[in-house]
Structure formats: structure tokens, C-alpha cells
Amino acid sequence: MDDLFQHEPRKPLAEALRPGSLDEVVGQAHLIGPGKPLRLAVESRTPHSMILWGPPGVGKTTLARILARSFDAEFIPLSAVFSGVKDIREAVERAQALLAQSGRHTILFVDEVHRFNKAQQDAFLPYVESGLLTFIGATTENPSFEVNSALLSRAQVYVLHSLSDEEMRQLIGRARDSGTLAGLSFDAAAESILIGYADGDARRLLNLLEQVRTAAQVRGATTVDAAFLGEVLTLNARRFDKGGDAFYDQISALHKSVRGSHPDAALYWLTRMLDGGADPRYLARRLIRMAWEDIGLADPRAAEVAMNAADTYERLGSPEGELALGQAVIYLAVAAKSNAGYNAYNEARAFVKKDRSREVPVHLRNAPTRLMKELGYGKAYRYAHDEPHAYAAGETYLPDGMEEPGWYRPVPRGMELKISEKLAFLRQLDAQAKQQE
Structure with a gap:
């Protein structure tokens, strides 16, 4: 009778069809095509440390194995999910033994290297630096944020793309x-x-x-x-990582599509994120932010529409409430655009942060007590509603000695076109008042 445990388990199709050479790899022509970096490395038989950055299932592990085979190097794979400093030390000892016994070089492959903390990443740095190990890391996350700078400086980053x-x-x-x-x-x-x-x-x-x-x-x-x-088959969700690069890339694309006044693109990214499992409440908050940052006073209704959409979602939930978010995105995309208020706020905040503490002018101070009145608080204050056009022409509201900063510069679009015209009229009144002084 056959021993069941003597039989090899059947390989999954993905493993059975794993390429054995660069010529068998599908995709990544920008890295493995003629004259491209990884092809040149193999042809010159010159291994170098690298980080392979790309989404799941695009060949990061496969390329690492092919490179090790092409360089006739020992391939030691580690998974950052299951490995620690102890495993790194064992890999280093194995590499030292191989080098001493047969002169054979070692490639250390670390899958999901972004999951290693700084101490773990630092553990193999001396051996990469000395040349004992050629390091190949694989990650789905942006190495700029997830891999420490010391390791980044010793490894070339290659970006792998999803297959077409x-x-x-x-x-x-x-x-x-x-x-x-x-x-x-x-x-x-x-x-x-x-x-x-x-x-x-x-x-x-x-x-x-x-x-x-x-x-x-x-x-x-x-x-x-x-x-x-x-x-x-059951429907698979689109690739989406609620805490990773895909999330922030798609939020960026949504925001830029709204700013660029492209309703179809904005709708695409919104529904793409909803389909991928993004929290609709988070998306609603981002829409409110977009309304104030990129539309502002050019169309004050945009903020109302965004707020109403957020409230509607709270009342209806998914999927009914998502319709309100979709229509809000369309409105924001087609609304007149202005970042004048956004810029003015940022400029004012930056000025105040570096400026000294200026006193409130006496005529603008409140005078609820007799002493304050005797000190001149509120004296000579002009009540705007009693003035022509409800505007105290020539009056100043900034601290004494502070020049007009001109932070708010309305754009010639939407409601801000009218605002610009009004401000120009008021400045004209100010100029006339100064001439009469």
C-alpha cells in the first residue's frame, strides 16, 4: 500500500507556471527588456542590492529567484511577516559558511521588507555593506516611507507595474x-x-x-x-489597501480630478474607492475639504452641497447615501474654482506665526467699563452701518503700523468676480477719503 506522505503535493498553477528565466517573464519590459537594468545585470553577471516595489502578483519574488539563479548565488528567502533578527543572523551565518566552503555568494531575499522595523533592517546592513550579502527586498509600500534611509542608500529601487x-x-x-x-x-x-x-x-x-x-x-x-x-466565481474587490499607497494615490487622484473640473474622472475615483472598501464618511470629509480648498467663495454653495451630502449619508448609510456623495462630487467638479481664500488663510497664518504680538488699536477696543472709556477705548470708532454704502471709507482695522498685506486676492470666476468688483469699489472709496483728509 502506498504511503500517502511519500507523494508530493500538487503545485498550484501559479507555482507550476512560475518563470525560470527572464525570457519567460510576462510584463516588466522596462526592467528586463534588452538594454534594461535587470537584463544588463544578468548579462554582466554583476549582482547588486535592490528593492522591488510594486503591487501584488507582478513578479517580485519570481525576479529575485531568477536573478539568484542567473548569478549562481545561494538564495535565502525570508518573510518579514514571520522572521526576526534571529533569522537574519542565521542567514548571515549560512552565507559566511557558504563563502568559506565554496566561495559561493548569497542573495538574501526579504519579502514584505516594509514590515521589518528599523532595528531589523539595520541588522543586515553591515553585511550588505561588506559585500557578504546581496540584498533584494520586495514591498508593496512606498520605500521612501517604509524603508530606512541607510538601506535605501545601498539599494537601487525598481518599480514594477501591474500587468496590462x-x-x-x-x-x-x-x-x-x-x-x-x-x-x-x-x-x-x-x-x-x-x-x-x-x-x-x-x-x-x-x-x-x-x-x-x-x-x-x-x-x-x-x-x-x-x-x-x-x-x-465570486466578485473580487479591486486592488485597494485602506492604509497603503493605493489609498492615498486614489484620494490624490480624486482631489485632483475635482480641482481639474473633470466630473467623470472624479466620479470614477470616488466609485473606485467605494468599491474597494473606503469609508464613505472619510470620503465625505474629504469632499468638504475640497469645497473649501479649491472652490471657496467662487461658489459658496459647494460647501453646502458637500455638507448636505455628508449629512445625507449619515441618515441613509450605504448604498443609498453614496448617491449623495456621487452628486456632490459632480457639483464640486463643475463648480467655479478658486484657491484665493485657501491661499489667503495660509499666508495670514504664516505671517502671524513669525510676526510679533501687535496691540489692538485703541479705537477698535471694546469699552464695557468707565475706566476703559476714560482710557479712550472705542473712541473715534466709526459704526459702518451709519456710513454711506455701509462702509467707513478710510478707516483702518489692522494693528497700528502694519501695512495692508493683500492676502485675499479673489479670482475672476464665479462669485469671486462680484467680490473682486466690490473690493475694488471699496478701495476707491478709501482713496477718495484719503484725498479729503
Whole structure:
């Protein structure tokens, strides 16, 4: 009787189709194509430390393994999720032993290196510096924020991209050519759906193909169409990390689309974030911020619309309340734009922060007591409502000796066009009053 434990477990499709050379890699042509950095490193047989930065399933681990094989180097993989300083020390000891015994070099691969704290990252720095180890780190997070500067200075950062639709089709073709999809045909619509579900992630695409293959075997199906996929697959969320770069990149894209007056793009990024699981309340708060930062007094209704949308969501929740956020985004995108109020506030805040404490002019001070009146508080104050145009022409409201700063500069758009005209009229009254002094 066969011993069950003597059999090798069947490899997942993603592992079975893992490329063994740069020529077999799908995607990342900007790094592995002719004359590109990683291709040149392999051809020159000159390893160097690097950080591979990109989303999941784009080949970071695969490239690291291929590089180690191409350099005939020992490959020691560590996962920052499960490893600590002890594991790093053991890797260093193993690398030292290999070098002493056979002269063989070691590549230390650290997956999810952003999860190592500073002390852990510092632990292998001396050995990277001495040349004992060539370090290859993989991360889905921006190395500028997640990797310490000492390590960054010793490693070249390479950015990997999500696979394009055409590259995903190449991957499906490779799976078909390998025989793993024998007897199974996919129509064009089914391929497009799978590529959409995979969202640029090669590993996810291969896992989906394996799931479909298994379902087809159980059902005795030979053709895969959209209806079949709808029955055997669950919808995968788009790539979205609520605390990572994807989150902040998409928020940035939403804000810039609103600022750029592009309602369709703004709607796309809003719904993309909602689809990915972003908190609608957070998005509502960001819309209110956009209304004040990029629209301001050019259209004061924008802030009202944003506030009302936030209140509506609180009352209705998801998904009904999301409609209000969507319409608020459209309004903000098409509204007249002005950052005059935003700039004026920032300039005033910067001035006050570095300026001395100036006294309130006597004529602007309140005088609720007899002593204060005797000291001249409020004396010569002109009540604006009693003046022509409800404006005390020539009056000053800034501290004594402070020049007019001119922080608020309304733009010639929307409501601020009218504001600009009014301010110009009031300045004209001030000039006339000074001439009469």
C-alpha cells in the first residue's frame, strides 16, 4: 500500500507556471527588456542590492529567484511577516559558511521588507555593506516611507507595474499551452471578465484559472463563458489597501480630478474607492475639504452641497447615501474654482506665526467699563452701518503700523468676480477719503 506522505503535493498553477528565466517573464519590459537594468545585470553577471516595489502578483519574488539563479548565488528567502533578527543572523551565518566552503555568494531575499522595523533592517546592513550579502527586498509600500534611509542608500529601487490586459492574455495563453487547461475553451467575454477580476495581478489570474478549471471538471463543462463564470466565481474587490499607497494615490487622484473640473474622472475615483472598501464618511470629509480648498467663495454653495451630502449619508448609510456623495462630487467638479481664500488663510497664518504680538488699536477696543472709556477705548470708532454704502471709507482695522498685506486676492470666476468688483469699489472709496483728509 502506498504511503500517502511519500507523494508530493500538487503545485498550484501559479507555482507550476512560475518563470525560470527572464525570457519567460510576462510584463516588466522596462526592467528586463534588452538594454534594461535587470537584463544588463544578468548579462554582466554583476549582482547588486535592490528593492522591488510594486503591487501584488507582478513578479517580485519570481525576479529575485531568477536573478539568484542567473548569478549562481545561494538564495535565502525570508518573510518579514514571520522572521526576526534571529533569522537574519542565521542567514548571515549560512552565507559566511557558504563563502568559506565554496566561495559561493548569497542573495538574501526579504519579502514584505516594509514590515521589518528599523532595528531589523539595520541588522543586515553591515553585511550588505561588506559585500557578504546581496540584498533584494520586495514591498508593496512606498520605500521612501517604509524603508530606512541607510538601506535605501545601498539599494537601487525598481518599480514594477501591474500587468496590462494584453500581458494577462499572454498569461492565459501560456496556461493553455502548458496543457493545464486541456479540453477547456474560453470565449472572448470570459477572458475579459477574468482579466478584469484579476486586476493586473498575475497570481490572482492563475488562481482564478485554476478555480475555473476545477469547477469545469466537476461539472463536465468544456466551454467557459460569462454565465459560467458568474456561477462559479465570486466578485473580487479591486486592488485597494485602506492604509497603503493605493489609498492615498486614489484620494490624490480624486482631489485632483475635482480641482481639474473633470466630473467623470472624479466620479470614477470616488466609485473606485467605494468599491474597494473606503469609508464613505472619510470620503465625505474629504469632499468638504475640497469645497473649501479649491472652490471657496467662487461658489459658496459647494460647501453646502458637500455638507448636505455628508449629512445625507449619515441618515441613509450605504448604498443609498453614496448617491449623495456621487452628486456632490459632480457639483464640486463643475463648480467655479478658486484657491484665493485657501491661499489667503495660509499666508495670514504664516505671517502671524513669525510676526510679533501687535496691540489692538485703541479705537477698535471694546469699552464695557468707565475706566476703559476714560482710557479712550472705542473712541473715534466709526459704526459702518451709519456710513454711506455701509462702509467707513478710510478707516483702518489692522494693528497700528502694519501695512495692508493683500492676502485675499479673489479670482475672476464665479462669485469671486462680484467680490473682486466690490473690493475694488471699496478701495476707491478709501482713496477718495484719503484725498479729503
